[in-house]
Amino acid sequence: MGIELNTETLLEKPATIAALREGITSGTLTATELAERYYARIAEHNPLLNVYLSLTKEKALEQASAVDTAAAKGDPLAPLAGIPIGIKDVLVMQGAPSTAGSAILKGYHPPYDATAVRKLTAAGAVLLGKINCDEFAMGSSNENSAYGPVRNPVDTDRVPGGSSGGSAAAVAANLAVATLGTDTGGSIRQPASFCGVVGVLPTYGRVSRYGLIAFASSLDRVGPFAGNVRDAAEILRVIAGEDASDATSSPRPVEDFAAESDKDVRGLKIGIPEEYFGDGLDPEVRAAVEGGIETLRAAGCEIRPISLKHTKYAIPVYYLVATAEASANLARFDGVRYGHRSASATNLSSMYRLSREEGFGPEVKRRILLGTYALSAGYYDAYYKKAQQVRRLLAEEFLTAFTRVDAIVTPTAPTAAFKLGEKTDDPLAMYLADIYTVTASLAGICGVTVPCGVTSAGLPVGMQVLAPHFGEGTAFRVARAVESASE
Amino acid sequence: MSGLVSMEEVERVAELANLDLAEDEKPRMQRDLNAILEYVAQLNQLDTAGIEPMAQVSDLLSHPDGAIGADTGHGALLRADALKASLDRAEVMEEAPDTDGAFFRTPKVIER
Numbered sequence: 001m002g003i004e005l006n007t008e009t010l011l012e013k014p015a016t017i018a019a020l021r022e023g024i025t026s027g028t029l030t031a032t033e034l035a036e037r038y039y040a041r042i043a044e045h046n047p048l049l050n051v052y053l054s055l056t057k058e059k060a061l062e063q064a065s066a067v068d069t070a071a072a073k074g075d076p077l078a079p080l081a082g083i084p085i086g087i088k089d090v091l092v093m094q095g096a097p098s099t100a101g102s103a104i105l106k107g108y109h110p111p112y113d114a115t116a117v118r119k120l121t122a123a124g125a126v127l128l129g130k131i132n133c134d135e136f137a138m139g140s141s142n143e144n145s146a147y148g149p150v151r152n153p154v155d156t157d158r159v160p161g162g163s164s165g166g167s168a169a170a171v172a173a174n175l176a177v178a179t180l181g182t183d184t185g186g187s188i189r190q191p192a193s194f195c196g197v198v199g200v201l202p203t204y205g206r207v208s209r210y211g212l213i214a215f216a217s218s219l220d221r222v223g224p225f226a227g228n229v230r231d232a233a234e235i236l237r238v239i240a241g242e243d244a245s246d247a248t249s250s251p252r253p254v255e256d257f258a259a260e261s262d263k264d265v266r267g268l269k270i271g272i273p274e275e276y277f278g279d280g281l282d283p284e285v286r287a288a289v290e291g292g293i294e295t296l297r298a299a300g301c302e303i304r305p306i307s308l309k310h311t312k313y314a315i316p317v318y319y320l321v322a323t324a325e326a327s328a329n330l331a332r333f334d335g336v337r338y339g340h341r342s343a344s345a346t347n348l349s350s351m352y353r354l355s356r357e358e359g360f361g362p363e364v365k366r367r368i369l370l371g372t373y374a375l376s377a378g379y380y381d382a383y384y385k386k387a388q389q390v391r392r393l394l395a396e397e398f399l400t401a402f403t404r405v406d407a408i409v410t411p412t413a414p415t416a417a418f419k420l421g422e423k424t425d426d427p428l429a430m431y432l433a434d435i436y437t438v439t440a441s442l443a444g445i446c447g448v449t450v451p452c453g454v455t456s457a458g459l460p461v462g463m464q465v466l467a468p469h470f471g472e473g474t475a476f477r478v479a480r481a482v483e484s485a486s487e
Numbered sequence: 488m489s490g491l492v493s494m495e496e497v498e499r500v501a502e503l504a505n506l507d508l509a510e511d512e513k514p515r516m517q518r519d520l521n522a523i524l525e526y527v528a529q530l531n532q533l534d535t536a537g538i539e540p541m542a543q544v545s546d547l548l549s550h551p552d553g554a555i556g557a558d559t560g561h562g563a564l565l566r567a568d569a570l571k572a573s574l575d576r577a578e579v580m581e582e583a584p585d586t587d588g589a590f591f592r593t594p595k596v597i598e599r
Contacts, residue, residue, distance in 0.1 A: 111578040204544040218543050248545070316527035327504060334505070336591050341584035348596045353507035365506055366519055372504040373492070373520065386530050388540030393533070395547050427519050428526055444544030469548060 010153045012174035014227040024082045031064035031082030038084045051166045054096040055129035081124030086176035089130040092211045093117045100213045101135040101145040104340045104359025114211020116239040123238045132166035135361045137215045140433040144363045158417040161191030168195040171225045178226040184219045186437025189449040193412035193462025196451045198232045204444035205250035208243030216325035229480040233257035260473030261480040266300030271405035275311035282415045288453030288461035289411045295485040310394045318438035320387035327371030395443040407478045408466040412449040416459035446472045450479040490521030
């Protein structure tokens with residue numbers, strides 16, 4: 001079966017969804033046994049990695065048992081029947097606390113499920129628990145969690161990336177077959193690259209954000225992590241689609257992304273933007289990505305150099321737009337309806353201020369201050385409006401590029417995983433870890449990051465494949481071609 | 488430390504954001520805000536006169552002439568303005584720091 005779980009090693013590739021489905025359908029494996037093995041592995045490795053913040057074992061075993069009953073009767077199984085999946089803690093899920101990695105939401109039990117969570121449950125998935133992340137998804141290293149950092153299973157002295165660092169580490173260490181994360185400026189793609197797994201940024205509007213604790217609403221997306229491209233495609237298909245509870249979700253039909261990923265890449269035109277290969281790119285990362293590009297050329301793709309000349313403005317635009325939106329979204333945490341209320345408050349005003357001061361961590365405060373500043377009287381035009389104007393230039397530049405190429409390939413991050421503590425004292429250096437990912441966030445386009453090699457120290461390198469709005473099928477196809485070359 | 492943002496401005500912005508920064512947090516926040524604002528100032532190299540600000544991705548996908556864009560071309564869709572069941576009050580109130588069961592309780596709003 002090839003699904004023996006080894007508790008000796010930290011790093012382990014999960015079995016494919018297809019192999020597990022085959023096992024459960026044919027009766028050589030039960031969903032209950034599978035879930036129990038995952039909980040055993042979590043018990044073994046979570047104390048070091050700090051991936052899971054809470055476990056939902058009772059509910060998970062109930063779901064697994066329902067799958068086993070259906071399988072034993074020979075009933076047709078749902079697409080993810082019995083598949084163990086973990087959920088980033090910024091998505092609300094009943095039966096466990098949802099903290100968003102923040103002390104201000106410590107112990108908060110949401111009264112409903114996020115749409116993506118509800119869809120996974122309906123598809124038979126066994127949801128193992130809630131996964132650590134940077135506070136309110138603000139960070140690039142998972143060191144901003146109020147519940148401690150996550151360690152990278154490839155090298156436990158290094159960060160797993162962020163903000164969905166726990167979701168990436170969970171798949172790399174096989175503490176889940178797949179996970180959900182969220183991506184506002186790179187929070188799925190960068191940790192996937194750092195941990196050597198596949199991560200998907202769906203098109204803005206492809207997946208409902210209902211039940212996502214909001215950071216920056218014009219940028220936030222929900223997407224999957226998996227051990228291989230096909231599994232990520234299968235999960236995206238389940239969670240995608242229009243949702244009456246999210247007005248920004250798209251009515252576009254959802255394709256069979258896994259089938260799309262199997263299609264031949266011959267004849268596809270791949271754009272290589274020179275701005276993503278300049279100063280600041282680690283030479284070993286460059287070499288690995290160039291290796292991936294050669295693979296695509298050998299598979300029959302036409303490689304075309306292109307230019308996206310506004311790229312260098314993306315970080316400034318992102319950190320103004322995202323923080324402005326965050327300052328508004330996080331106004332809801334005021335100690336009234338849920339979460340932490342300061343015990344020292346003497347009146348309404350001091351209750352708001354002290355609850356927020358005590359509940360938020362430093363990076364969240366920094367971003368609220370920056371966003372409030374950018375939106376404040378006298379600075380709005382110079383910062384916020386200016387950023388929105390340049391955002392349009394960046395986005396239109398992508399639309400123009402996609403009239404000439406089918407997909408764009410870049411490094412996912414400028415370096416491999418860095419050391420814990422290396423950038424915590426310099427917010428700007430940390431923000432630059434997102435330099436290749438924020439552009440697609442601002443434009444609303446989709447992308448997939450796929451491992452394309454390792455550095456001499458054995459650290460994984462990811463290649464980012466970007467495709468036009470609602471062109472996930474193409475992104476999966478290109479990513480799959482790179483992945484299959486290393487099999 | 489000089490820079491774009493003075494300590495008074497840090498305090499004013501914190502007040503606008505309902506944050507009661509501790510004294511020892513303020514110099515660090517001032518330092519970081521200045522570093523970030525200096526960095527974002529490079530946007531001023533670009534002439535953006537006449538460019539419509541982009542607030543939402545749907546701005547990009549909607550076509551004013553009615554043509555179909557990458558999305559359906561309608562941007563965000565609004566639901567019908569109709570009554571429907573909401574979350575259960577008891578479940579919601581369970582999460583409140585202070586409640587009488589029907590309403591949220593807060594400290595006094597107006598001092599006499």
